[in-house]
Amino acid sequence: MTNIFGYTMEELEALMKELGEPAFRAKQLFSWIYGHMVWDFSLMTNLSKSLREKLSAEYSAQPVPHSHEDISSDGTKKYLYPAPGSKFVEAAYIPEETRATLCLSTQVGCKMGCLFCMTARQGFQGQLSVGEILSQVYTLPERSSLTNIVYMGMGEPMDNIDAVIKSIRILTHPEGLHMSAKRITVSTIGVIPPMERFLRETRAQLAISIHNPFDGQRRQLMPVQNVYPIEDVIESLRQFDFSQRKLSFEYIMFDGENDTPEHARRLVKLLNGLRCKVNLIHFHPIPDSPLKGSPRKKMEEFQSFLKSRGIMTTIRRSRGEDIQAACGLLSTLKHVKPAIQAESTDF
Numbered sequence: 186m187t188n189i190f191g192y193t194m195e196e197l198e199a200l201m202k203e204l205g206e207p208a209f210r211a212k213q214l215f216s217w218i219y220g221h222m223v224w225d226f227s228l229m230t231n232l233s234k235s236l237r238e239k240l241s242a243e244y245s246a247q248p249v250p251h252s253h254e255d256i257s258s259d260g261t262k263k264y265l266y267p268a269p270g271s272k273f274v275e276a277a278y279i280p281e282e283t284r285a286t287l288c289l290s291t292q293v294g295c296k297m298g299c300l301f302c303m304t305a306r307q308g309f310q311g312q313l314s315v316g317e318i319l320s321q322v323y324t325l326p327e328r329s330s331l332t333n334i335v336y337m338g339m340g341e342p343m344d345n346i347d348a349v350i351k352s353i354r355i356l357t358h359p360e361g362l363h364m365s366a367k368r369i370t371v372s373t374i375g376v377i378p379p380m381e382r383f384l385r386e387t388r389a390q391l392a393i394s395i396h397n398p399f400d401g402q403r404r405q406l407m408p409v410q411n412v413y414p415i416e417d418v419i420e421s422l423r424q425f426d427f428s429q430r431k432l433s434f435e436y437i438m439f440d441g442e443n444d445t446p447e448h449a450r451r452l453v454k455l456l457n458g459l460r461c462k463v464n465l466i467h468f469h470p471i472p473d474s475p476l477k478g479s480p481r482k483k484m485e486e487f488q489s490f491l492k493s494r495g496i497m498t499t500i501r502r503s504r505g506e507d508i509q510a511a512c513g514l515l516s517t518l519k520h521v522k523p524a525i526q527a528e529s530t531d532f
C-alpha cells in the first residue's frame with residue numbers, strides 16, 4: 186500500500202496519468218486530501234467509482250497522528266509523532282492572546298552540532314518525508330485555531346530542503362489549507378545553497394540563527410561557520426528583496442559570551458542596510474553545558490543599543506520550558522528504543 190499523503194499536485198498528476206485518468210482528477214484528489222481533509226477514498230464523491238476502488242485497493246492517504254502529548258502550565262502543548270525506524274519527532278503548539286503557532290520538526294535529530302542545542306545531542310537519525318512534516322499540521326487537534334507555522338522544531342530545514350519546499354507549496358496552495366506564506370517562517374543556521382533555493386522557490390519568511398557576530402566565536406558555538414561563514418550568509422541575503430517578506434535574526438543571549446557592547450556593535454555593522462528584525466532569545470539551559478543565559482538587564486541593554494541604531498529588536502518570551510517544548514529543548518532521544526528491543530518488538 187503506497188501512502189500518497191504528502192504528494193504534491195504535480196506528483197498526483199503523474200499518478201493519475203499512470204492510472205490512465207485525466208489530469209483534472211489530480212486537482213480533485215488534492216482538494217479532498219489537503220482542503221477538505223477527507224482521507225478515505227470511498228468518501229471522495231466526485232471521483233469515478235472505478236478510480237475510488239482502484240485507489241482504495243492500492244493506496245492510502247493517511248497523515249500520521251501524534252502518539253503522546255504533554256501540556257505546559259502556560260498552555261503550550263508538546264506532541265510526539267512516530268517517525269520511521271521506531272523513531273520519534275516532536276512539535277509544539279503555542280497559543281497566545283492574538284495568535285496560535287505550531288513549531289514543527291523537519292528531521293529526526295540534527296547533524297549540525299550546535300553546542301547549545303538539545304536536538305544536536307541526539308545526532309542525525311533521519312529525514313522526515315513531506316507527509317510526515319505535514320502530518321504535524323493536519324492531525325493537530327487545535328488545527329482550526331492555528332494562525333502561524335514556524336519550522337523551528339527538531340532539525341535543520343535547509344538540510345531537508347526538497348521536503349520543506351514541497352510542504353510549504355501544499356500548505357499555501359489555494360486548493361489546500363491556503364495558508365498565507367506570510368504566516369510561515371523557516372529558521373536556519375544559514376546553509377547557503379538551499380537557503381537561496383528556499384528564497385527563490387517560496388514566499389515564506391526567513392529566520393537566521395546567528396547567535397554571535399564574530400567568526401572565531403561563532404565557530405566555537407556552531408560548526409556550520411566553518412563551511413558557511415555568517416558574513417557570506419549575509420552577503421547572499423543582500424541579493425534578495427525583503428520588502429514583501431520578513432527577514433529576522435535569532436540571537437540566543439549567553440552570559441559573558443555574546444552579550445557585550447562589542448558584540449552589539451559588531452552585529453549592527455554586520456546587518457547594516459539589511460531590512461530585518463532581531464529576536465533576542467533566552468537561553469534554555471541543557472544538561473552538562475557550561476553556557477549560561479544572560480541576565481534580563483543585559484538583554485534589555487543589548488536590545489536598547491540595537492534599537493538606538495535603527496534595528497527593530499524584540500526579546501522573545503519563552504514558552505513551554507517546563508515540558509521541554511521551548512526553543513532548542515526538543516529531543517526524542519529518550520523515546521528511541523534500544524536496537525535489540527526494537528528488533529524483538531518487530532515480531
Ligand SMILES: C[S@@+](CC[C@H](N)C(=O)[O-])C[C@H]1O[C@@H](n2cnc3c(N)ncnc32)[C@H](O)[C@@H]1O
Nearest residue numbers: 302337340341372373374394435468469512513
Ligand atoms: C531548534 S532550532 C531549529 C531550526 C534551525 N535548525 C535553526 O537552528 O535555526 C530553532 C531555534 O532554537 C534555537 N535554540 C537551540 N537551542 C536552544 C536553547 N538551548 N535555548 C534557546 N534557543 C535554542 C536555535 O538557535 C534556533 O534559533
Ligand code: SF4
Nearest residue numbers: 295297299302305340
Ligand atoms: S540549533 Fe538548529 S541547526 Fe543547530 S543543532 Fe539545533 S536544530 Fe540543528
